[in-house]
Amino acid sequence: xxxxxxxxxxxTLSEEAFLTINCTYTxxxxxxxxxxxxxxxxxxxxxxxxTKADDKGSNKGFEATYRKETTSFHLEKGSVQVxxxxxxxxxxxxxxxxxxxxxxxxxxxxxxP
Amino acid sequence: NAGVTxxxxxxxxxxxxSMTLQCTQDMNHNYMYWYRQDPGMGLKLxxxxxxxxxxxxxxxxxxxxxxxxxxxxxxxxxxxxxxxQTSVYFCASSSGQGxxxxxxxxxxxxxxxx
Numbered sequence: 415x416x417x418x419x420x421x422x423x424x425x426t427l428s429e430e431a432f433l434t435i436n437c438t439y440t441x442x443x444x445x446x447x448x449x450x451x452x453x454x455x456x457x458x459x460x461x462x463x464x465t466k467a468d469d470k471g472s473n474k475g476f477e478a479t480y481r482k483e484t485t486s487f488h489l490e491k492g493s494v495q496v497x498x499x500x501x502x503x504x505x506x507x508x509x510x511x512x513x514x515x516x517x518x519x520x521x522x523x524x525x526x527p
Numbered sequence: 528n529a530g531v532t533x534x535x536x537x538x539x540x541x542x543x544x545s546m547t548l549q550c551t552q553d554m555n556h557n558y559m560y561w562y563r564q565d566p567g568m569g570l571k572l573x574x575x576x577x578x579x580x581x582x583x584x585x586x587x588x589x590x591x592x593x594x595x596x597x598x599x600x601x602x603x604x605x606x607x608x609x610x611x612q613t614s615v616y617f618c619a620s621s622s623g624q625g626x627x628x629x630x631x632x633x634x635x636x637x638x639x640x641x
Contacts, residue, residue, distance in 0.1 A: 418569065446627045457531065457617055457632030458570075465627045503569070507627070515630065517562075517569035 416441045420504050420518035427494055427525050435489040435521045437478075437504035445506040447471075447480050447487040452501040452520070461489075461502070494525045529553050533618050533633035540608040540640045548603040548636050550618030558621045559601040560585075560630070561593065563614040570617065576601055577624065608640045 421436040439447065446465045450458040462471030467482035476491045487504060501520045508514040531552045540546055552559065557578045562570040572585030576595040590612055592604040601620075605612060618633040 450630075450632075455634065457533075457619075457634045458630075459632065460629045463627060463629070509625075514624065515572070519567060519569045520564075 416445070416506060416508060416516045418504050418506055418516055418518035420502075420521050422519075422521070424522040424524060427523070429496055429525055429527050430493045431525075433489070433491040433494045433498075433523070435502055435504075435523070437487045437489065437518060439485050439487065439504075439506050441485075441506055441508070443509055445508055447478070448505040448507065449476070449478055449487070449489050450503040450505060450517075452503065454500070458503060494523070496525045496527055499523055499525050531618055531620055531631050531633040533616075533636050535636060536634065537637045538639070540605075540638065542608060542610065542640060544608050545604070545606050546608065546638075548605075548616055548618070548638075550601045550603065550633060551599050552601075552618075552620040552631070553599065554620060554622070554631065555598060556620035556622050556631070557598065558624055558628075559595065560619040560621075561591070561601070561603045562617045562619065563587065564617060564635075565614050573603065573616075605638075610640050612638065613640045614638060 417440045448463045449461040451461045452458045462473040464471040464480035470479045503520045504518040534549045560575045561573040571587045574593040576582045616636045619630045621628045
């Protein structure tokens with residue numbers, strides 16, 4: 415089947431610290447991988463994506479590389495800011511079908527000044 | 528820039544009551560979705576629609592109904608509310624169904640059934 419496993423939170427970091435949020439997946443075929451972010455009081459929004467093996471998605475200083483050999487898509491940022499405090503969701507999408515998106519449980523990040 | 532609009536933002540229901548969660552999008556997207564998010568869990572798909580007049584069940588459809596009479600609107604109906612339906616509900620839309628498609632989410636409805 416298809417599933418996504420994320421590291422459990424919450425994660426608390428000081429400003430300018432390095433961030434890693436682990437995500438591994440199980441899937442049939444060759445899924446696309448996503449990171450969505452949910453800021454307080456808002457809906458989820460796409461942060462970055464990668465659609466094939468070895469692709470790197472990047473946005474707003476965040477990066478994640480699609481690693482087929484380790485079935486991983488870890489989210490990283492070199493220097494976090496207070497404004498990065500949010501819940502981060504890893505997700506995979508199968509290649510076909512409208513009912514094709516699977517989300518992880520989410521990881522809450524709090525960045526303190 | 529409205530995007531996906533959900534109402535209400537919060538609601539408390541008594542067991543057995545009914546309600547409709549409203550969802551409207553102004554991006555002319557064919558695909559619309561309802562998800563629920565329980566504490567400590569990922570989002571689970573309740574129902575989805577691939578266009579006006581076409582709906583289908585997702586992973587957790589029991590206790591819910593939907594309709595899609597227009598491209599813009601995709602309401603979610605709870606007929607007999609139960610405590611197990613206490614959750615945060617998100618509506619989303621997308622322009623296509625390909626694996627790389629970006630979903631646009633509403634800000635959510637927090638529902639408590641007591």
